[in-house]
Amino acid sequence: MRTVFAPPASLTKDPFHYCPGCTHGIIHRLVAEAIDSLDIRERTIGVASVGCSVLAYQYFNTDMQQAAHGRAPAVATGIKRALPGSVVFTYQGDGDLASIGIAEVIHAAARGENITVVFVNNACYGMTGGQLAPTTLIGQTTTTSPGGRRVENTGYPIRMAEMLATLDGSAYIARVSVHDPAHVRQAKKSIQHAFEVQLAGRGFSMVEVLSTCPTNWGQKPVEALTWLKEKMLPQYPLGLFKVWERSEVNAS
Amino acid sequence: MGSVVVHLRFDEQRCKGCSICVSVCPKGVLALGEHINSAGYNPVVEAKQGCNGCGMCAWMCPDLVISIYKEMGA
Amino acid sequence: MKVLMKGNEALAEAAIRAGCRLFFGYPITPQNEIPEYLARRMPEVGGTFLQAESEVAAINMVYGAAGTGQRVMTSSSGPGISLKQEGISFLAGAELPCVIVNMMRGGPGLGSIQASQSDYFQATKGGGHGDYRIIVLAPGSVQELADMTVWAFELAEKYTTPVMILGDGTMGQMMEPVDLDTIPIKTGHSEFPWATTGCKDRPKRIINSLYLDATMLERHNQKLQRKYRLISEELPRAEAYHTDDAELVLVAFGTAARIARGAVDQGRANGLRLGLVRPITLWPFPGEFLLAATTGARKLLVVEMNTGQMVEDVRLVVEGRIPVHFHGRCGGMLPTVKDILAQIEEMGV
Numbered sequence: 001m002r003t004v005f006a007p008p009a010s011l012t013k014d015p016f017h018y019c020p021g022c023t024h025g026i027i028h029r030l031v032a033e034a035i036d037s038l039d040i041r042e043r044t045i046g047v048a049s050v051g052c053s054v055l056a057y058q059y060f061n062t063d064m065q066q067a068a069h070g071r072a073p074a075v076a077t078g079i080k081r082a083l084p085g086s087v088v089f090t091y092q093g094d095g096d097l098a099s100i101g102i103a104e105v106i107h108a109a110a111r112g113e114n115i116t117v118v119f120v121n122n123a124c125y126g127m128t129g130g131q132l133a134p135t136t137l138i139g140q141t142t143t144t145s146p147g148g149r150r151v152e153n154t155g156y157p158i159r160m161a162e163m164l165a166t167l168d169g170s171a172y173i174a175r176v177s178v179h180d181p182a183h184v185r186q187a188k189k190s191i192q193h194a195f196e197v198q199l200a201g202r203g204f205s206m207v208e209v210l211s212t213c214p215t216n217w218g219q220k221p222v223e224a225l226t227w228l229k230e231k232m233l234p235q236y237p238l239g240l241f242k243v244w245e246r247s248e249v250n251a252s
Numbered sequence: 253m254g255s256v257v258v259h260l261r262f263d264e265q266r267c268k269g270c271s272i273c274v275s276v277c278p279k280g281v282l283a284l285g286e287h288i289n290s291a292g293y294n295p296v297v298e299a300k301q302g303c304n305g306c307g308m309c310a311w312m313c314p315d316l317v318i319s320i321y322k323e324m325g326a
Numbered sequence: 327m328k329v330l331m332k333g334n335e336a337l338a339e340a341a342i343r344a345g346c347r348l349f350f351g352y353p354i355t356p357q358n359e360i361p362e363y364l365a366r367r368m369p370e371v372g373g374t375f376l377q378a379e380s381e382v383a384a385i386n387m388v389y390g391a392a393g394t395g396q397r398v399m400t401s402s403s404g405p406g407i408s409l410k411q412e413g414i415s416f417l418a419g420a421e422l423p424c425v426i427v428n429m430m431r432g433g434p435g436l437g438s439i440q441a442s443q444s445d446y447f448q449a450t451k452g453g454g455h456g457d458y459r460i461i462v463l464a465p466g467s468v469q470e471l472a473d474m475t476v477w478a479f480e481l482a483e484k485y486t487t488p489v490m491i492l493g494d495g496t497m498g499q500m501m502e503p504v505d506l507d508t509i510p511i512k513t514g515h516s517e518f519p520w521a522t523t524g525c526k527d528r529p530k531r532i533i534n535s536l537y538l539d540a541t542m543l544e545r546h547n548q549k550l551q552r553k554y555r556l557i558s559e560e561l562p563r564a565e566a567y568h569t570d571d572a573e574l575v576l577v578a579f580g581t582a583a584r585i586a587r588g589a590v591d592q593g594r595a596n597g598l599r600l601g602l603v604r605p606i607t608l609w610p611f612p613g614e615f616l617l618a619a620t621t622g623a624r625k626l627l628v629v630e631m632n633t634g635q636m637v638e639d640v641r642l643v644v645e646g647r648i649p650v651h652f653h654g655r656c657g658g659m660l661p662t663v664k665d666i667l668a669q670i671e672e673m674g675v
Contacts (some may be wrong), residue, residue, distance in 0.1 A: 003258070004320035005310040012530075016315055020293065021270030042526035046388070057532045063522035065533040068416050071386035074378065078398070079522070081374045082348055086524055091581035104386070121474045123347025143278030181276055181308040214270075221270040 008032040010041045012061045012148045017073040021221020023178045023211045024120065028058060028059055029093065030184070031118055034192035038199065044087040045079050049101070051093035060091075070101020073108035076115045087198060089116040092202040094135040095125040098158050102134075105164070105206075112169030112203035116194045119160060119206055122213040123232060130216025137235055141217070149228065157235055161208045165241035171203035172244035177210040177233065179225040186238075202244045210236055255325040260298050260318060267295035273309035281301035282309060295324045328503040333468045333493065334359035336504045337427065338367065340472035341399050343383050344479045345512030346425070347373035347581045350387035352380055352406060355439040357429035360401040381406040381456060384415030385426075392422040393533040395521030401427035403495070404445055408453065415454030415487055423482035423552075425572055426666045427491045428458075429498040432658045440658020441495030443582060446635035449492050450609040457547055460562065461489040462608040464579040470504035476509055483516065484556055490605040492608060494631065496660070497582045541675075546646025561618035564612035565604040566586050568594065569619040574675045577616065578629040579605045580638030582661060586629045589666040596667075598675050608636070613643040621663065625673060629661055 010032035018024045041062055048056040048208050050069035058065035067075040072090035079090045097105050097119050105117065124142050125131040131144040133242035135157050139148040165173040172194055176187035187209055194205035210232050219227055267289060273296055274282045285301035296309075296317060310318040338360045341349070349368060351361040361377065368375035378384035384400050391398040402410060407428045417424060428449060432442040445453075449462045456607040461481055465471040469495060478489040522531050537543035549666070568590055569575055578586035585605040601621050605612050620626060626648050628637040637652045644650060653669050655661045 001319075001321045003322045004305050004322055005307045006319045007316045011316070015266045015291075019315065020268035021272055021314060023314055024314065026312065043524040045394075045522050045524060054536060061525075061530055063525050064530050065390060065522055066420070066536055067389070068386060068412055071382065071389075071413070074383040075393075077376070077383075078348070078350065078392070079394055081376060081387070082396045082398070083523060084392040089316060099616055103379055107383065126393035153541075178312075180309045184311050190385040193411035197358050221272050222275045225272065225275075237574035 003165045005082070008036045009147065010035040010061050011059055014058050014162050016059065018052060021212065021214045021224060022052070026120065026178045026184060027120055027187070027209050027211060028056065030191050032060060033087070033188060037158040037192060038195055040087045040195070040199070042087065045083070045086065047076045047079070047088070047090040049090065049092040049096040050119055052095050053091055053093055054127070055121065058069045070096050070099070071104055072096065072101065073113070073115065077108055077113050080113065080115050087195065088194070089118060090119065091118045093126065094119070094121040094133045096125065098134040098160050104144040106167070109122045109167045109170045109204040109206070112171065114198055114201055114203055116198045117206040118191065119208040121160070121208055121236065122211040124213055124218055125217050126213045130213065137231060159236060161206070161241045164206060169204050170206070170242050171244035172178045172197040172205035174240045175208040175210070175236060175238050177211070177228065177238055179210070179228045197244060208236070256305070257325045258303045259311040259323060260303055261321070262296060263317050263319070264295045265290050266315045266319045267293055268315055269293035270314065272312045272314070276308045276312045278306060278308065279303060297316060314315065327507055328505045331468060331504050332359055332499060332501050333471045334415065334429065334498040335363045336468050336472040336506065336540045337475050337491070338363040339506055340475040340509055341507060342367055342371055342373070343509045343511050344397065344476040345487065346397040346399050346479065347371065348391045348396055349373070349375050349392070350384040350398070352384050352402065354403045354406045356431055356441070357403050357427065357507050359498065360427060362380050381409035382412065384537050385410040385545050388424050389413055389417055389420070389422060391537060392417065392424040393522050394421070395518040395523065399425040399427065401413070401429065403429050403431045403505050404433045407445060407448065412455035412458065413457060415456050416535055417488045418458035418460060419456060420533050421486040422488070422533065422555060423486050424488050425478045425482055425491065427493065428573055430492065430494040432656065438658045440493065441497070441581060441631065441660070442658055443494055443580060443631040443635070444654060444656060445492065446608065446632060448628070449490050450611070450639070455517050458550060459609055460483065460487060461490050463489065463555060464606055464608050465491065465493055466580060466583050466604060468497070471497060472504055472506055472509065481561070485553060486520070487553070492580070494581050496523050548611045557562060561607055562605040562610045562612035562615060564615040565606060566619045567602040567604070569601035570645060571599055572623055572642050573599040573626060574625045574670060574673070575603055575620045575623040576627050576629055576666070577603045577605070577636070579636065582629045582631050585608045585663060588663045589670070592663055593667055593670065598670065599674070600670070605636070611639045611643070616640065616643050620644070620648060623648055625675070627666070627670065627673070629666060630654045631660065632656050
């Protein structure tokens, strides 16, 4: 009997605590599948952040550290500098990475820190109850923007992938989505490529993954996938924003 | 050439009844069951014959509920 | 062989000899000689010096590196140590060993860059959130700065806890003869059963301070408290100077203790029976030592370069048995032997 699909070895057997239909589970699986297919589980150290995905340390079947809010890229830097032969990744949400931890991720990218960042953008703070995030869309209702996000008050959403791609130290920056099977396949390729960039010692790699938060968006899981496609994609276009070229590193 | 038999396996206790798998199945073979699992959800079931093993349900399942195996029939 | 070295540089070189190969820091006066020295020295020994984007990032880099089981250090001064408190709480919660240096300057706020001891509360009472303690060592000379750096790494690993070296601007900046040859050179690092180094041929490991289940978090806290009690039993250290016949005992640490010692000498030359207790560990506070050394004393005078911080611990220890007086200068001003003796005269021995 041939296995068409089975859970990856780089995930533990623990059931996810995420809400029904939350796409964190898909993204966890894609990261684990990349680790499996590159055969790097035994030398990978992951860094869980603060937010819904804090318990990622329980789910990835690799050594894990849990970082303070937003500090995962700094923690990952410490690990990578101590163990240059290891493979180090962070798994961070948009509140964690784009708000409180924006300094840490920018400087990790600017240093060309040879780590991989998996950035899950669901346009809100999930764990704390769906508050406004830097990535919340204009007009989007959250628990701290009850009348919808107003530019006059909280400004504009941040496009992290585009921003980090401007830095010479970043080697690979992509934005993908998991709202349908075709995009999940693309996301898998992208995440695996990010790890390959790290294995090649090329510097900072990040994959921004557009994700749903059915509970805090107040939508059914399937509706949330549609909302992501219709509302988030225009604000956060998918694509490859940085491809590593040796000449860029040499010039910097 | 023998026919291909597809086996769907459900880790039912992990299912949260989000029905994303049901919505992406091109053959419409999946549905949420009537019964309730230990987590309190109506878990996914294979309601009809006709699965071709395309894997879309498993690709989209956020909870690793679905495994798919193919067997060459007699 | 003794060489003349600045305190900050002696500390940095001692860290190298102690096997520290990872340093993450951020510039702030008056500790800049530590990162500057290590920026030169680390590459020579195959180590990592990294100037972080902030003290917040630096302490979290320390967290990541400490989690691999290697010796790692950061240094800063008051305002920077405030920023590091988040990370120190996480390090304490996750039980990771590391060495944190605070060359204290005057506060609050931006304060000044002159020497002060105004971070005693922050260091010894837990500047960050949650029920935790860190070991706090108070060096009294450049030689002690060097020796205590080695000791700090050993204690950090023994008790799996952050250890702070609480110096001050004067101690970091002053030059004294120091013998570093007495410090054995450590290379490589120890293997720890908790270190995240990649799960080859073993189950995965997790470095963490999150316990969502209340019973589990209480249990974790109780475990930490057992460790802190053990440290409190095993570690307290202090130095007594002329306390045997002293009627008035001064209590001071670090730079203030050097000045207080001068006051004891001069007072004794004038016929006053003065003594000095110098706490070397500030947490755990050497309370029993202090009690034993002051059984014959009629008065205590705590001398600090702040507005009165360690004096509270002294009062807690003596429990009103002996009157406790205070002499302090702050903001970068130093106490003087003359002023201390004037206050003693006013108090009457």
